[in-house]
Amino acid sequence: MKSKLKRILKKVPKAARRGFRINSIQSIITLSFSAVTMLAMTMVGIGLYSSFSDNAEVNAASSAQQIMEQATINLENYLEDMMEISDIIRKNMREVTPNSIQNLDNLLSLTLEMRKDIVTVAIYTGNGNVILTNPVYDTDYNYQIHEQEWFKQTISNPDMYLIQPPYVQRLFEGRRPWVVSMSSGLSVEYLGRTETWAAMVDLNFSLIEQLCNRVSLGKRGYIYIVDEYGNIIYHPQQQLLYSGLKQESISEVLEQEQGSFIEDFQGESRISTVKNIQFSNWKMVGISYVDELAENQWDLNNYIMYILIFGIVFVILASIFLSSKISKPIKRLEHQMNRVEQGDFDIENLEVKGEDEVKRLTKAFNLMISRIKQLMEQIVNEQEEKRKSEFKALQAQINPHFLYNTLDSIIWMNENQNHQGVSEMTAALAKFFRISISKGNEIIDVADEIEHVGNYLLIQKIRYKNKFDYSIDVQEQAYGYRTLKLILQPIVENAIYHGINKIQEKGEINIRAVVENDHLLFSVTDNGYGIKPERLKEIFKREPTNKRTSGVGLKNVHERIQLSYGSGFGVDIESIIEVGTTVNIRIPLIKLQKGENNE
Amino acid sequence: MSRIYRIALLVLTIIIVLSLFGCAKNDLSNSEEKYSIKVIVKNRSHAFWSVVQMGAETAAREFNIDLVFDGPENEEDIDGQIQLVEDAIAIDSDAIVLAASDYVRLVPVAEKAIASGIPVIVIDSTIESDKMDSFVGTDNMDAGKKVGESLIDKVGTECTIAVISFVKGAASATQRETGFAETVSDYPGVEVIETVYCNSDELLAQQLTKDIVQDNPQIDAIVCLNAYSTAGAARGIDELGLAGEIIIIGFDSTPLEITFLEKGVIQSLIVQNPFNMGYLGVKYALDSINNKKIPKNVNTGSEVIDIDNMYLPENQKLLFPFTE
Numbered sequence: 053m054k055s056k057l058k059r060i061l062k063k064v065p066k067a068a069r070r071g072f073r074i075n076s077i078q079s080i081i082t083l084s085f086s087a088v089t090m091l092a093m094t095m096v097g098i099g100l101y102s103s104f105s106d107n108a109e110v111n112a113a114s115s116a117q118q119i120m121e122q123a124t125i126n127l128e129n130y131l132e133d134m135m136e137i138s139d140i141i142r143k144n145m146r147e148v149t150p151n152s153i154q155n156l157d158n159l160l161s162l163t164l165e166m167r168k169d170i171v172t173v174a175i176y177t178g179n180g181n182v183i184l185t186n187p188v189y190d191t192d193y194n195y196q197i198h199e200q201e202w203f204k205q206t207i208s209n210p211d212m213y214l215i216q217p218p219y220v221q222r223l224f225e226g227r228r229p230w231v232v233s234m235s236s237g238l239s240v241e242y243l244g245r246t247e248t249w250a251a252m253v254d255l256n257f258s259l260i261e262q263l264c265n266r267v268s269l270g271k272r273g274y275i276y277i278v279d280e281y282g283n284i285i286y287h288p289q290q291q292l293l294y295s296g297l298k299q300e301s302i303s304e305v306l307e308q309e310q311g312s313f314i315e316d317f318q319g320e321s322r323i324s325t326v327k328n329i330q331f332s333n334w335k336m337v338g339i340s341y342v343d344e345l346a347e348n349q350w351d352l353n354n355y356i357m358y359i360l361i362f363g364i365v366f367v368i369l370a371s372i373f374l375s376s377k378i379s380k381p382i383k384r385l386e387h388q389m390n391r392v393e394q395g396d397f398d399i400e401n402l403e404v405k406g407e408d409e410v411k412r413l414t415k416a417f418n419l420m421i422s423r424i425k426q427l428m429e430q431i432v433n434e435q436e437e438k439r440k441s442e443f444k445a446l447q448a449q450i451n452p453h454f455l456y457n458t459l460d461s462i463i464w465m466n467e468n469q470n471h472q473g474v475s476e477m478t479a480a481l482a483k484f485f486r487i488s489i490s491k492g493n494e495i496i497d498v499a500d501e502i503e504h505v506g507n508y509l510l511i512q513k514i515r516y517k518n519k520f521d522y523s524i525d526v527q528e529q530a531y532g533y534r535t536l537k538l539i540l541q542p543i544v545e546n547a548i549y550h551g552i553n554k555i556q557e558k559g560e561i562n563i564r565a566v567v568e569n570d571h572l573l574f575s576v577t578d579n580g581y582g583i584k585p586e587r588l589k590e591i592f593k594r595e596p597t598n599k600r601t602s603g604v605g606l607k608n609v610h611e612r613i614q615l616s617y618g619s620g621f622g623v624d625i626e627s628i629i630e631v632g633t634t635v636n637i638r639i640p641l642i643k644l645q646k647g648e649n650n651e
Numbered sequence: 652m653s654r655i656y657r658i659a660l661l662v663l664t665i666i667i668v669l670s671l672f673g674c675a676k677n678d679l680s681n682s683e684e685k686y687s688i689k690v691i692v693k694n695r696s697h698a699f700w701s702v703v704q705m706g707a708e709t710a711a712r713e714f715n716i717d718l719v720f721d722g723p724e725n726e727e728d729i730d731g732q733i734q735l736v737e738d739a740i741a742i743d744s745d746a747i748v749l750a751a752s753d754y755v756r757l758v759p760v761a762e763k764a765i766a767s768g769i770p771v772i773v774i775d776s777t778i779e780s781d782k783m784d785s786f787v788g789t790d791n792m793d794a795g796k797k798v799g800e801s802l803i804d805k806v807g808t809e810c811t812i813a814v815i816s817f818v819k820g821a822a823s824a825t826q827r828e829t830g831f832a833e834t835v836s837d838y839p840g841v842e843v844i845e846t847v848y849c850n851s852d853e854l855l856a857q858q859l860t861k862d863i864v865q866d867n868p869q870i871d872a873i874v875c876l877n878a879y880s881t882a883g884a885a886r887g888i889d890e891l892g893l894a895g896e897i898i899i900i901g902f903d904s905t906p907l908e909i910t911f912l913e914k915g916v917i918q919s920l921i922v923q924n925p926f927n928m929g930y931l932g933v934k935y936a937l938d939s940i941n942n943k944k945i946p947k948n949v950n951t952g953s954e955v956i957d958i959d960n961m962y963l964p965e966n967q968k969l970l971f972p973f974t975e
Binding site: 192194217218219220222225226228230283289290291292294295296297 | 705706709713906909910913914924926927930931962964967968969970971972973
């Protein structure tokens with residue numbers, strides 16, 4: 053497991069190096085494509101986000117205003133209803149008789165039966181005497197109506213509808229409900245006089261509460277009502293405000309005309325929306341919390357984020373796919389070209405597929421490779437041909453000259469009655485040619501090559517009237533191999549013509565054949581004149597000429613060996629002037645095949 | 652080449668999965684546990700404790716709490732209250748709000764609750780322990796002093812008075828007595844002839860009042876240190892037809908006391924803020940559950956109310972809790 057991991061880890065940077073080479077077409081396409089798209093998407097995302105978020109607060113404020121619009125209308129309708137009750141009282145009390153009071157009382161009983169939000173309706177004379185209360189309880193005589201501020205105001209301003217902030221009603225003994233009170237003056241005919249009386253409608257908070265609670269301003273948002281003096285009319289947590297456990301930013305609201313404002317309230321950012329209520333000095337205040345908006349905002353952020361992430365992921369995948377599709381055939385081409393670069397022309401034609409450009413490129417590449425192959429084959433063939441014709445020319449060069457000399461010697465021996473010599477020489481000549489031809493084979497047994505050079509030496513020794521001696525030492529093991537034919541004869545010929553021939557004393561030619569490690573070594577040693585070092589250097593470079601000069605045979609042998617077996621083999625020469633020359637020929641070990649042994 | 656795809660895919664998958672996790676985590680955080688808080692008061696039925704209950708319920712509504720409001724039938728039933736606390740420990744309430752009937756005897760059970768990891772907020776009347784999380788209530792020494800000041804204001808510096816306290820040994824009683832005694836000690840003309848205990852029994856207070864007045868016809872005023880003694884004294888004086896002649900300085904603002912105040916039987920009331928005790932008791936209990944820092948001692952305050960100032964807007968709000 054660990055080693056597997058290690059292997060993968062090792063591969064990663066390699067793969068990364070291969071995969072994310074900045075200069076590769078694939079990575080250029082992937083990176084640029086991804087970068088451009090990401091940039092575009094990010095900009096779109098930012099644009100969307102900012103346009104949404106710019107709108108969010110404005111939207112929230114305006115939606116709060118719309119929501120509250122309805123609540124405002126409902127509350128105004130409610131107040132209108134209450135004023136209507138006052139109007140009914142006014143209408144019915146224009147002329148006060150016991151009958152009219154009774155009628156009104158009945159009417160009010162009916163109304164109060166239906167409306168649970170009305171706590172008490174009461175009518176007072178200008179002196180504060182009770183004319184009527186509905187419902188009726190034990191009057192609390194400690195409560196002096198005519199001393200109350202609202203009563204004085206109502207009597208002095210009878211056309212007004214006076215709405216009082218919440219207070220504890222004290223009309224009846226033992227009953228202390230919290231009420232909102234609306235009072236209005238009435239002009240009555242009573243006992244022949246016109247008087248100003250006061251009507252009072254006390255409301256509990258049930259309907260106002262309902263109106264305000266029906267409105268939804270988010271999970272925590274709420275509505276409260278405050279009058280122009282900052283008295284709380286209604287608040288969902290009224291007692292907490294009364295107890296001082298909660299505060300509201302009433303002074304800010306009072307400064308505000310209609311509309312919304314954002315405030316930092318007790319460490320929280322919230323939107324207050326203020327609406328004025330007709331028929332009263334009330335203001336309805338809607339509170340909504342910005343962090344609830346922010347929650348929505350956060351949802352929106354996430355949404356945009358996910359779209360962006362998915363978009364970017366998609367784009368990256370798509371661009372990786374696309375770029376690989378584009379670059380794959382190019383890479384394949386590159387791979388093939390690398391092989392060609394390393395000299396491997398034996399590759400199949402590439403499949404022609406992909407985009408037009410790549411197709412054309414592939415076709416051109418295929419065409420080029422096949423053309424190169426063709427040309428190379430042609431060159432190889434030509435070279436082969438050339439070599440063969442050269443070889444033949446060389447062979448053709450040697451033979452007539454040698455034949456002429458040999459035949460000359462035979463004639464000469466015949467004239468001297470040397471019949472023994474004639475027959476020896478003729479036999480040797482015959483053998484010599486037999487091996488030279490050897491059915492046209494290029495490769496012959498080592499024994500044949502040795503016999504061939506032995507015949508040649510025999511002929512030459514007779515011709516040169518024993519001017520030299522020769523010896524042939526062949527390691528037994530060497531007979532087990534084969535060799536390129538006619539490689540020793542040109543060397544020996546060279547040794548005789550250019551070595552032995554140039555000295556006065558008797559020459560010595562020694563031929564050896566041994567197996568050395570991985571190759572067969574022939575060496576031809578003579579004690580002739582030797583080759584001058586400057587000539588030695590030039591032997592293998594010289595262009596063959598028609599003129600027979602020393603070294604032509606050497607070069608020929610060397611080239612043939614190298615052509616056949618490669619540059620690891622061939623001829624080398626050690627020569628010391630007036631001491632002699634040793635020519636070493638190295639060829640690979642070619643095992644003798646059975647059946648060919650004794651041909 | 653395909654390896655690179657795999658690596659790229661892996662990286663992208665990780666990014667997506669991580670971002671989804673981030674989203675999911677955000678969604679989960681909204682759900683909240685509903686805590687259960689038990690409020691144990693001195694007795695269930697009295698008007699004073701009803702207002703405490705209103706406050707507690709207001710807080711429970713606001714903070715989404717499972718509220719259990721309980722108390723013994725009468726304030727002397729200290730064993731009953733101890734049992735209620737034991738019950739709360741047994742059902743593993745998340746917090747206990749306790750108005751202790753006895754300064755000493757509630758200590759072991761309250762400390763047991765605290766030891767078992769249940770926060771205890773004491774309201775109104777404290778216990779002899781500094782282990783509880785918070786005390787929310789009237790500064791009773793201060794309230795006692797206000798009683799004394801009001802007495803001097805209504806009766807003068809030369810007078811003969813009696814004190815009707817409630818339960819001997821209850822912390823609030825002792826502290827109010829001490830506060831009152833401290834103020835009165837500045838006025839040598841004030842003679843306290845007797846301090847009696849009504850054991851938070853209105854009838855007993857009524858009887859005690861009659862006895863005191865009969866034994867001490869020269870008496871100028873009766874000082875009452877809680878709602879029971881005040882109401883009993885007021886009934887007694889009213890029955891004797893001595894309203895206005897024998898001054899009553901009382902405590903708290905039950906409807907009955909307010910009626911007697913309006914009728915002139917009671918001249919002055921020291922009004923506490925039971926709504927705030929209930930509300931803040933529960934609120935701090937919740938804060939304590941949530942390991943928020945809460946004040947060790949919260950004074951909910953007291954006001955001196957008489958016939959002249961009782962209907963001032965700010966005092967209306969104190970005397971008549973706004974029922975929703």
